[in-house]
Amino acid sequence: MIVDCAIYRKGKRIADVDDMAAAVERAKQEGEEFVWIGLYEPTEEELAKVATAFHLHPLAVEDALHAHQRAKIEHFEDSIFVVLKTLGYDEAHSTLSVGELMLFIGPDFVVTVRHGEASPLGELRHRLETHDQRILAHGPAAVLYAVADSVVDSYIIIADQLDEDLHELEERVFSPERTNDAETIYKLKREVLEFRRAVVPLVEPLQIAASGLLPGIGADARPFFRDVADHAQRVADQIEQQDKLLTDILHANLAQVGVRQNEDMRRISAWVAIAAVPTMIAGIYGMNFQHMPELTWRYGYPLVLMLMGGVCTWMYRAFKRSGWL
């Protein structure tokens, strides 16, 4: 689906485009104009039409058709092909939804292809058109910067949400309640690793873009890409730490399980011991010896009951004191 298609000149949207081929031709001649086409999960035909108009490399086009690409920045002769992973985080279920954003950046065009629900581009385009015309005036590379910046900013938010989830998890694991946290820990770990797979492959290409080794990214644009690369690196550091902490919390949880089992075992044992004593005393006075003077005592029975009660109370208190109960 073609979502939006327009010509920009010095940062201003000057016209909507229907005939892409003509628009490209015009942009090429004018020099200061560029076309920005936004696609959402395009069909093979739609993409083929765009590819023909902008002379996109067939392999990149094939990659753009199917989602499930690796985050990367590739440069062809006169254009760059960028794949970004867009992420949405459903905090209620602690699950990540992964989408993809592909960009074809040429000297006078930008084609953006979006797969999956997360991170709509319309809003970003609108903000650029109304508030950040200064940025847009730098041409296609500026669009790449704006998109990458917005995607990495969403990573920062998700990394912070994962941090919060991790904190909640810590509290649950170390709370005195007997929760079984192994599954929750594992699920969070899975999300963190999924997140990592989206972010880490992006760091190096962004640093390459920042060092000015890509065509179409001028010297004045480099600090901007360095800034994005830097933020991506910070998220990558944060993920690495979360990854390590989750491994540790899995082990700490094991120790917690062991400690709790020990506590339960001691509590159970204490009660067993308390119950064993009256049984033993009763057993003794259930013996059939002819000469057992206590049996003939008038108050033998209540005395024995009191003995049982007394010993049990004393044991209960002793166990309480030593922390077994």
Next chain:
Amino acid sequence: MIVDCAIYRKGKRIADVDDMAAAVERAKQEGEEFVWIGLYEPTEEELAKVATAFHLHPLAVEDALHAHQRAKIEHFEDSIFVVLKTLGYDEAHSTLSVGELMLFIGPDFVVTVRHGEASPLGELRHRLETHDQRILAHGPAAVLYAVADSVVDSYIIIADQLDEDLHELEERVFSPERTNDAETIYKLKREVLEFRRAVVPLVEPLQIAASGLLPGIGADARPFFRDVADHAQRVADQIEQQDKLLTDILHANLAQVGVRQNEDMRRISAWVAIAAVPTMIAGIYGMNFQHMPELTWRYGYPLVLMLMGGVCTWMYRAFKRSGWL
């Protein structure tokens, strides 16, 4: 066994070949032709004949004779020798079968040698001959691309199957049923590591091919090899994640085992406690004191039975409430 041997010209199969030496001679003179010989687990003699005809390096020939090579791309003076691991995945038993594909790529010939059951080449050749003559027209390097692409595509499918197996495993481990999953986890880990050994060594040589450092791979072929290298890298990332997750699930499983033991212990203890109370009460009324007024009561016995039943019922409910039963 020589499976198929033909001459190609501008992507078209023009003749079957019997006399290899003559065919090579002709291909050399014509310039636009190349010979493609397909071998399946060749004997030493068959391979020697081919080696003589195409002047293959004796070490590469020795490697091609025996399977169990490392995935690699080696370049000799005027030819490239490639070893690819072909994989088949038997989902029913979660076992990988590993085969090998060797290719000798020269300026005017391709020799493919296949070991093991997985990934037959006949189909691929047929598809190239009928549908992708455009690719075939680029000569021997295009055959290498097509084969590598097809092998890496099979990796992607297997990686996804392993992902599914991992998901099933997660469900089993965290299901309330008492399955002993350590063995299943370990077996899957073993397959993942086997898979890794096939894929990871391939990534770097493919990237070298993509960067144009190998003879016989022209500038226009590089994006194609970069595409394959990229897919291989993506599979390698996926494997790394599976590897990490399997380590974590092994630890999570340990915690599950501990938690279940704790649950069992508490359930058992609850029943022991419930059984201990009537025994204790019975013991008390089994004492032989002369003065135990309850013993002479008409309804002493049914009252005691009711007391026992009542205490047991109360305990059962209390344990139920606290989650021990």
Next chain:
Amino acid sequence: MIVDCAIYRKGKRIADVDDMAAAVERAKQEGEEFVWIGLYEPTEEELAKVATAFHLHPLAVEDALHAHQRAKIEHFEDSIFVVLKTLGYDEAHSTLSVGELMLFIGPDFVVTVRHGEASPLGELRHRLETHDQRILAHGPAAVLYAVADSVVDSYIIIADQLDEDLHELEERVFSPERTNDAETIYKLKREVLEFRRAVVPLVEPLQIAASGLLPGIGADARPFFRDVADHAQRVADQIEQQDKLLTDILHANLAQVGVRQNEDMRRISAWVAIAAVPTMIAGIYGMNFQHMPELTWRYGYPLVLMLMGGVCTWMYRAFKRSGWL
């Protein structure tokens, strides 16, 4: 908030500054002077004013406004932007507080921006002005050195405090007392990883500064930066060791938990066994056989009581000897 703003000439504070723009102009013309402005959690307006006066890069300014940057050294055309993590360690609770220090270093100015409580700069500036004018005479780069040195020195102190905490933890884990240390270990690990995230990203940029690849750092300043880089590397090594040791202590703690559970189980079992014997004997003499000669003995009852006591004492001693009690 602008904390302090002054002009320095040959290491001496010569004037307080109100009109920044004029001061900068003067510093530029004089050549041997520089301006040092200290800001504490500045508002957007304050920072904008400073940025205009010193022509700071807008991206660096944006980074300086918000805390939560990665430790880094970036160089723009004619200035360097440095982010340092300042750390404070609350030993009572074993928690790290993280602040940030940003520096803009130009040929004739230094702007320091501080976020968070830790590591005030006023003291350092005072010491430089009164005791280390020799250092200050080297200009802005010397201020960077002095600040970095002071921050890394604080890292060394914290690393040693963490070492002490680790020692205390070791003693607790291996003490015979039954403490549940999993949480403490995990919490310390978390602090160590937080610490690591502040220190490790700093090592490489400091080494780059030491190797003279940054503008404004002369050949005679390099050994000083190498010294700082070296200390940072030493702290990084120490952290890595602490990280490893904490992982190991987590596992050792698991073994401790297991061993203690075993000890408890054996102690409990010993007492159960001691209680089971009199119960069994009492049961035997509670049988209703008509012909049980012991029952008619005059001293049968006391003899059986003595038997019970004797067996129990003997068992108690045997368990004591074998280490079960």
Next chain:
Amino acid sequence: MIVDCAIYRKGKRIADVDDMAAAVERAKQEGEEFVWIGLYEPTEEELAKVATAFHLHPLAVEDALHAHQRAKIEHFEDSIFVVLKTLGYDEAHSTLSVGELMLFIGPDFVVTVRHGEASPLGELRHRLETHDQRILAHGPAAVLYAVADSVVDSYIIIADQLDEDLHELEERVFSPERTNDAETIYKLKREVLEFRRAVVPLVEPLQIAASGLLPGIGADARPFFRDVADHAQRVADQIEQQDKLLTDILHANLAQVGVRQNEDMRRISAWVAIAAVPTMIAGIYGMNFQHMPELTWRYGYPLVLMLMGGVCTWMYRAFKRSGWL
């Protein structure tokens, strides 16, 4: 001990040597000849004599005298010094025996020094003299190749034996028998790490030899060394996988131990429960109430015995069904 010493010319053994100095002189003049001296655990004097004759570097000589060197390839001005670890694997006890092979390779001489039992060289020399004169004709570098190839081939065999041991171990760990496998796993891990220490340091120097950066290894010899380097790399990959699998199996074993403990606990508890029921019933009918109608029934006793038997049988079946017994 000097084991063998001979002059070779174009791959043929032409004379045994007694006077080394003269032989070296002759080899130098002839150009096409070289001397090969084989030593076995030489004394300091023997080695000193050889060192003088061939002008070996004193440090290399000192290394060659004592075993316990690291695998390495060092080049001095006009000679190469190579240390290889030879390994023997005693499958019965799963123990590695480590020996060492040192080679001094000069333009017209080879000195081989062997320490330890594993991997005798006499056989290899004999095979080269009788079957592979073609190889030997390439001079000293060919001897280095032949020795390295033979050593790496022995690594491949050992790696496969370790693989087999690992398979056996897997079967034992996951068999239903209650074996204590922690020690066996650890011992195998130790051997794998010992193996790794012999193989891994060798890979890089072999790759350096393959890339033609060592003097005395001509362009035509490089593919041969690349082949050896490749095989060494394959073994290193295999070892890495074994290392990882052994770590995993150690954890899987932990889970097995836990699962088995759980099974035992449940089985024990089931029997305890089965025994507790008759005891409880017997206790009830052992009470001394005056009005217990069952006690006066003629068939009360057999009925109660049948009740006990019935309940126990029912419980036994129920536990059997639920997998506790």
Next chain:
Amino acid sequence: MIVDCAIYRKGKRIADVDDMAAAVERAKQEGEEFVWIGLYEPTEEELAKVATAFHLHPLAVEDALHAHQRAKIEHFEDSIFVVLKTLGYDEAHSTLSVGELMLFIGPDFVVTVRHGEASPLGELRHRLETHDQRILAHGPAAVLYAVADSVVDSYIIIADQLDEDLHELEERVFSPERTNDAETIYKLKREVLEFRRAVVPLVEPLQIAASGLLPGIGADARPFFRDVADHAQRVADQIEQQDKLLTDILHANLAQVGVRQNEDMRRISAWVAIAAVPTMIAGIYGMNFQHMPELTWRYGYPLVLMLMGGVCTWMYRAFKRSGWL
């Protein structure tokens, strides 16, 4: 404290020095002489005096004053500053004591500074003066080599002692005795990591020295430094292996603890079962049914006692056979 100070000429000690400044002057003019000053935990004044005489860099001097530096080799304009960690191993308590050795190497002087007890230099100097004048004749670089060689040799000895301790530990962990080894394993791990921190940072600078990138180390000295670098690398490899093995033994110990708990549980349960049977039988014959024919048998009581004894004996044997007792 200045321990020793002398002038050397062609490897011979020619004079003791009191006036350092004059000695340096003389050494500079003579060209073939150098001064070697040995300091032990010098005061600030002593070091300042030496620093002035030899024009040492103030930062290196500050490092040399305080211990707790990282092992490193730094080069200043015309001198090298080296920090080595000296280690002593107290086998009785398995504790490492860490000292430090700093060297300032100039064209005509050596200043050695020693902190801590381990590794005295007097002996080494004496040996060089009496036995190894040949080495000493190479000047200051030779002193550096001799010191580094001696320090690394002490590492080799300690690594072997740690290997022995590890072997003893293995035997303890896998012995049938119930030792609690977690603490011992952890303590040894701590020492290994301490050791690692002393050795690993040294390997790279030694390799740099060996590659001739440091001033003052001539081409003929390189093989000597390569030899030392090689030995340090070997120790680093050994430490890495010990580190890995200790991690594994920690896990193996966990399994041992689990297995032992299981054994104890089964043994305890067996005894409980053996005791439960007579109790149950006694309970049955303690029932008060009027019609229990056994009770009136003359030999009922001894028969029941024999039954009890028989069943217990049979159970004991059965448990013995199945390995529970």
